[in-house]
Amino acid sequence: MKKTTMLVVSLLCVLVLVFTAGCGTIDAPAETAEEKPAEKVESAEEESPAAPVKIGIAMGAIQSTFCEGLRDGAAAKVKELGGEAIVVVSDGDATLQATQIEDLVAQGCQAIICFANDTDAIVASAQYCNENDVLFAEASRISTDLTYIDLALGFDNKQQAEICGEAILAGAKEVGYTDLKCIEFVGSLTDQNAIERQDYFDAFAAENDIEVVAKVLTEWDAELALNRFKDAITATGGDYNCIYSASDFLFTPIFSALSETDEWVVKGEEGYKIITGIDGAPDAVEKIRAGYVYMVANTDVMLLGAETADKVYDMVVNGTRYEGDDKLIIIDAQTITSENCDDPAIWGNNY
Amino acid sequence: MTNSKLRSAITNKSFWLSNIVYIVVILAFIAFAFINPMFISEANLINLVRQSCTMIIVGIGVTMCMLTQGIDLSVGSVMYIAAVGMYMTMKAFDGLPIVVVMLIGMAIGLLIGLLNGFIVAVLKVYPLLPTLATLYAFRGIGLSIAGASVSQMPMEWIVIVSTKWFGIPVFVYITILLAILAQVFLSKTKLGRHIYATGDNEKMAREKGINVFNIKLFVYGMSGLMAAVAAILSSAMTMQASFTLGEGFEFKVITAAVLGGVSLNGGRGTVAPGVIVGALILTFISNVLVLLKANPYSYDIVYALVIFSVVVLDTIKIRSEER
Numbered sequence: 144m145k146k147t148t149m150l151v152v153s154l155l156c157v158l159v160l161v162f163t164a165g166c167g168t169i170d171a172p173a174e175t176a177e178e179k180p181a182e183k184v185e186s187a188e189e190e191s192p193a194a195p196v197k198i199g200i201a202m203g204a205i206q207s208t209f210c211e212g213l214r215d216g217a218a219a220k221v222k223e224l225g226g227e228a229i230v231v232v233s234d235g236d237a238t239l240q241a242t243q244i245e246d247l248v249a250q251g252c253q254a255i256i257c258f259a260n261d262t263d264a265i266v267a268s269a270q271y272c273n274e275n276d277v278l279f280a281e282a283s284r285i286s287t288d289l290t291y292i293d294l295a296l297g298f299d300n301k302q303q304a305e306i307c308g309e310a311i312l313a314g315a316k317e318v319g320y321t322d323l324k325c326i327e328f329v330g331s332l333t334d335q336n337a338i339e340r341q342d343y344f345d346a347f348a349a350e351n352d353i354e355v356v357a358k359v360l361t362e363w364d365a366e367l368a369l370n371r372f373k374d375a376i377t378a379t380g381g382d383y384n385c386i387y388s389a390s391d392f393l394f395t396p397i398f399s400a401l402s403e404t405d406e407w408v409v410k411g412e413e414g415y416k417i418i419t420g421i422d423g424a425p426d427a428v429e430k431i432r433a434g435y436v437y438m439v440a441n442t443d444v445m446l447l448g449a450e451t452a453d454k455v456y457d458m459v460v461n462g463t464r465y466e467g468d469d470k471l472i473i474i475d476a477q478t479i480t481s482e483n484c485d486d487p488a489i490w491g492n493n494y
Numbered sequence: 495m496t497n498s499k500l501r502s503a504i505t506n507k508s509f510w511l512s513n514i515v516y517i518v519v520i521l522a523f524i525a526f527a528f529i530n531p532m533f534i535s536e537a538n539l540i541n542l543v544r545q546s547c548t549m550i551i552v553g554i555g556v557t558m559c560m561l562t563q564g565i566d567l568s569v570g571s572v573m574y575i576a577a578v579g580m581y582m583t584m585k586a587f588d589g590l591p592i593v594v595v596m597l598i599g600m601a602i603g604l605l606i607g608l609l610n611g612f613i614v615a616v617l618k619v620y621p622l623l624p625t626l627a628t629l630y631a632f633r634g635i636g637l638s639i640a641g642a643s644v645s646q647m648p649m650e651w652i653v654i655v656s657t658k659w660f661g662i663p664v665f666v667y668i669t670i671l672l673a674i675l676a677q678v679f680l681s682k683t684k685l686g687r688h689i690y691a692t693g694d695n696e697k698m699a700r701e702k703g704i705n706v707f708n709i710k711l712f713v714y715g716m717s718g719l720m721a722a723v724a725a726i727l728s729s730a731m732t733m734q735a736s737f738t739l740g741e742g743f744e745f746k747v748i749t750a751a752v753l754g755g756v757s758l759n760g761g762r763g764t765v766a767p768g769v770i771v772g773a774l775i776l777t778f779i780s781n782v783l784v785l786l787k788a789n790p791y792s793y794d795i796v797y798a799l800v801i802f803s804v805v806v807l808d809t810i811k812i813r814s815e816e817r
Contacts, residue, residue: 205637207737211641329790332790332791357784357787358787358790359784360790360793363738364736364738364741365732365734365736365738365739366548366728366731366732366736366739368732369731369732370541370545370777370780371780371784373541373545374538374541374780374781374784374785375784377532377535377537377538377541377785378532378784378785378787380532395646395732395733395734395736396732396733398733399652399731399732399733402652403655403656426646
């Protein structure tokens with residue numbers, strides 16, 4: 144009996160360790176040794192506030208390079224400005240996110256930067272923040288009703304989708320394709336960005352004689368994307384010549400499928416597919432450099448995170464306020480092609 | 495089977511009722527082949543089988559747990575952390591043989607499975623809770639180690655999925671072989687029969703001298719091991735240790751097992767043909783929806799209808815057997 148009790152106690156200790164490792168909150172990126180001396184000098188020269196500005200960063204998810212970049216950009220900027228960033232993650236649960244925001248307010252956060260799970264549900268949290276004199280800003284996913292939102296920064300999904308459409312048209316001219324047939328990779332049906340990227344591309348395609356011959360619903364799952372892409376290839380009899388992906392995170396399963404049929408080829412080779420996508424992650428930039436991917440619409444998530452944090456910090460410290468249409472700030476998308484893929488300013492080259 | 499025996503089987507009502515799920519699936523296959531001939535193209539049929547493989551492999555281990563009245567919800571996370579472990583190993587030790595990396599991945603899966611089994615066997619709680627806890631824990635640990643950046647596997651990894659015999663990937667043969675071996679083990683060996691006995695009535699199994707503790711360690715260990723094997727396959731297919739690898743997969747595998755006749759109450763069910771058929775049903779639905787170019791918003795509804803239909807058919811079968 145004693146032996147069993149000891150065994151159980153040891154096991155419980157191991158479990159506690161495991162859960163602590165697995166469930167820890169995400170801290171802002173650790174400062175480097177080079178940064179520390181600079182911060183000390185600055186604080187000696189300036190009069191710092193009694194307590195650092197606390198900004199809560201409520202992430203809907205961090206399970207993508209996109210989300211990580213957003214979080215890191217925002218958290219690093221807050222730290223650079225002398226504030227304290229508290230990061231929480233709700234793993235796709237809108238109800239949990241609302242609870243976490245309340246917790247952040249209770250912890251004394253003066254502002255919340257939110258990457259929302261559900262942009263309609265988050266309005267209630269924004270209202271709660273307003274009632275408690277806490278600023279509320281959205282990054283990337285933006286609510287249609289900005290009444291309680293103090294600031295919203297994002298990318299223009301319409302612009303990005305159209306850029307991809309235009310790239311397909313330009314690529315077709317280059318390689319001599321006249322009859323454009325596109326396989327479209329859709330993200331998740333519950334992701335606002337994914338839905339907009341799908342809808343705007345469909346609209347562009349309809350107006351510009353790009354026939355969407357198959358849609359691959361991926362739920363942002365690589366294996367599902369691969370399997371359904373192969374099914375789509377079967378469904379179309381292999382009769383397609385371009386690909387549009389709502390996120391370039393799906394380029395690797397695309398590569399896997401096309402490699403099997405020797406269709407993962409560079410521009411000019413037989414069987415070349417004009418591949419375009421959105422985001423500009425490091426892997427995508429690499430594939431552009433290698434000549435397999437034609438173009439990617441760059442969403443500099445680190446810049447978005449940093450810009451949001453910078454403006455929010457300014458709102459807290461200097462009392463700046465945005466009203467009406469000024470609340471919504473759209474960051475222009477850029478294109479990454481073989482001509483500029485080595486630009487060090489591209490976030491995919493630095494992440 | 496002689497002609498008279500065949501005639502006797504066909505006219506026997508209980509033959510039809512006890513095989514009703516398989517019969518309906520075959521009819522559905524035939525019907526869809528007429529609707530869309532591309533369905534029965536060689537490439538599509540190979541795809542169908544290929545896509546079922548990860549589900550079948552994980553299903554082997556999960557079925558063993560379910561046979562003991564248990565369940566393993568952590569398989570998706572085990573897949574992920576095994577893949578992360580293999581990726582990190584390759585990154586740290588450049589040039590390590592692929593076989594060694596795979597063995598390391600399998601060892602990770604086995605250890606986690608044994609941990610699950612130990613918790614279930616020692617604490618004697620219903621396995622849903624501890625395996626739910628490890629589902630979150632190991633996904634979290636994996637993300638902490640690898641982050642969310644795309645962990646691209648090296649090019650050599652593709653040999654796992656690109657090697658073919660007679661036009662069919664070798665891993666398909668391996669999957670079928672594993673499933674058959676698992677079923678032979680469950681049906682014909684003493685340990686296999688003890689697994690069924692434990693699920694049928696654990697108290698009586700103990701009274702008969704069956705070491706239930708070892709049985710549980712074994713089945714959960716196998717579940718973890720099979721999840722790791724599936725991780726090797728999945729990461730080779732997608733060429734990445736994707737941060738979404740295995741997410742929600744446990745529910746698909748359990749659904750495949752139940753569709754294949756494995757009882758959630760333990761003591762009943764098979765890997766072959768049960769889990770194989772269950773996995774093929776789910777893959778068939780996905781395949782058909784894409785071939786029909788169905789509205790993506792309808793996918794979940796169709797899944798629900800099919801699963802409901804199979805459950806109803808299975809209930810009819812069980813009631814006919816009881817009579």
